[in-house]
Amino acid sequence: MSALQEKSQVFVAEPFQPESDTVIDCAVNKIYYGDFLAVRDSVVPIEKKKITGFIGPSGCGKSTVLRSLNRMNDLIDIFRFEGSVMYHGQDIYAKKVDPVVVRRYIGMVFQQPNPFSMSIYDNVAFGLRLNKYKGNMDERVETALKHAALWKEVKDKLKNSGLSLSGGQQQRLCIARAVATEPDVLLMDEPCSALDPIATRMVEELMLQLKENYTLALVTHNMQQATRVADTTAFFSVDISQGGRTGYLVEMGPTQQVFEAPRESLTKDYISGQFS
C-alpha cells in the first residue's frame, strides 16, 4: 500500500502521469450537488486518441466526473464544480467560456439511446446544420454512418424515423450523430448498458475504430468492457467514512496494470469481486 491512509488524512490517489499527450487535464477539487459533496480530489488526464475507461461501484461519481468534462452538469441547477478542466490550455470552467461551445468540441453519447424524433438522415445532419455546415451534407452523413458501422443497415431507409430502429441501432445512430461534426473528444456514459451482448460487441468494436480519429472517455459498469477497450483505466470508489457518499479517484493507470497489478487494495478487491 503506497498511499497514505492514516486516519487523520483523507486518501488521495497517486497522480497518474501519462506518457502520451493529453487532450483534457481534469483536476477535480470538489463537486457539489447543493450541499452534498459528490466527488473530491480526482485528477484525471484524458490522453489523445486513446480510450480512457472510468470504472467503479454505483455512486462513485464516475458519471459526474465524465459529465463535468463538457459541462453537461451545468444543466443541473445545484451543481457546483471546484477545480479545473484544462482543454487545449483553457479552463472550460473559466468565466468567459461558453458551455454551449464547449459541447460542440466535446461530444457526448448517453446511457439510453436518444435519437431525435426525426429521420435517420436528419438525426445525423442535426449537428452539421447546427454548426451551419456548408459542404456536401449527403457525403458527411454517409461518412458518419459508416464510422458508426450503421451505413449498411440504414442506407435504404434514411428517410425513416430514427425511433424505428432497434436499441443497438439507435445507439450507433447516436454515435453517428455525435461523430458527424467531428468533435475532438467523445464522452460515452455507459453507452452499452441498455444494449444486448451482440449490440454491445458492435459498439465496442466501433469504439476501437473511433480511437484512430477521436479521443474517447468511457464510463462503464462492466469491468470486462474496460479490459476489452480501454487503454487507460481510472478506478473510482465511494467514501462513506464521513457520513456522506463522496466519490473519489482511487487509482489510475494503464488498463493492464490496473487490472493485473493494482497498487491499491481497494482496486484489487473491486476487480476481483470482493466488495467491502
Next chain:
Amino acid sequence: MDDNAQNLIVDSARPTPQLSRKMMEPRALRNTLLTGITWAFAIIASIPLFSVIYMLLARGGSRLFSSGFVEVLTALPPAGLQQGGGFGNAIVGTLVMVLIASAISVPFGLMAAVYLSVLDPQSRLARATRLLTKTMTGFPSILAGVFVYAILVTSFGYSALAGGVALSVLMLPTVVLAAEEAMRQVPQKMKDAAYGMGCTRTQVVTKVVLPTGLPGILTGIMLAIAGAAGESAPLLFTALFSNYHLEHLSGEPAASLSILIYNFSGMPFANQLELAWAASLVLVLIVLAFNIVARLIGTPKI
C-alpha cells in the same frame, strides 16, 4: 428443505383440476352482469349525440343536400317572408373570427407553454399561470363576451375583430394546456442529446421540443378551434350580427353561424327555420372537420 418436503401433497392425493367454464358460478354471473351494464351505459351515453346528428341530418339535410345548396352556402340571409336565401356571410364570418382568434391565441399560447414546460416549469410564476389557465378552461363564455364588450366594443363598436378577440380568450387556455402537455411529453433524454450536441436553450426548444411535440400541439389547437367555432354567447356582445357580407374587420358588425341559428330559430317563418336547421348542420360539420383533422395529425407516426 426437509420440512417443506413433508408438507407437499402427494401426487396421488392431488385432485384433478376442473378447468371447464362454469356459467352459473356467482363470480361468473357478476362478471357478465357488470360487463352488460357497462355496455348499456356506453350505448345510453351516445344516444344524445346520435339523436342530435340524426335530427340535424333529417331537418337540415333536406335544404343543404338539395339542388339549391350553392345558394344556401353563399347567399345572404333572407328578410321576413322572403323565400330562398342562405347564410354565406355567416360561414365567412365564423371562419374569419376563428382565424382572428387563432392568430391571437396560438402565438401567446405557444410562448406560455414553452415557458411552462421547458424554461421554468417549477417557478412560482409557472405554478400561478398553470392554476389560472386551468381555471380559465371553465370560464363562462358569456363573460368573455362581456369582457371584450367592456374593453373594445364600448369604444370601437361591434366588429369581427372584437368577436375574434372574445373567442381567443376562450381558446387560449386550451392551447396553453395542450401545448404544455405535448412539450412535456418530449423525453428529457432527447433534450439532453440536444444540449450535448451544443444547442443553446432556444435551439433545444425550436429544433427539438417544438417539432417533437408538434402533433400534440396541433391537436390542441384544432380542438380549441372546434370549440370556438361553435360559441355563440361571446359573439352576442362583440360581433352582434349582420345581414350583409363581411367587408371590414372593424367598424361593422359581423355575421356568424351560431348567432344566425339563434336568430332564425326564433322566427315564425318556415324558410328561416329551415335555414336555421341547415346552418346547424353546417356548423356541426365544420366542428367535426376540425376534430377529424386534429385526430389525423395527433396520431403519432413512427
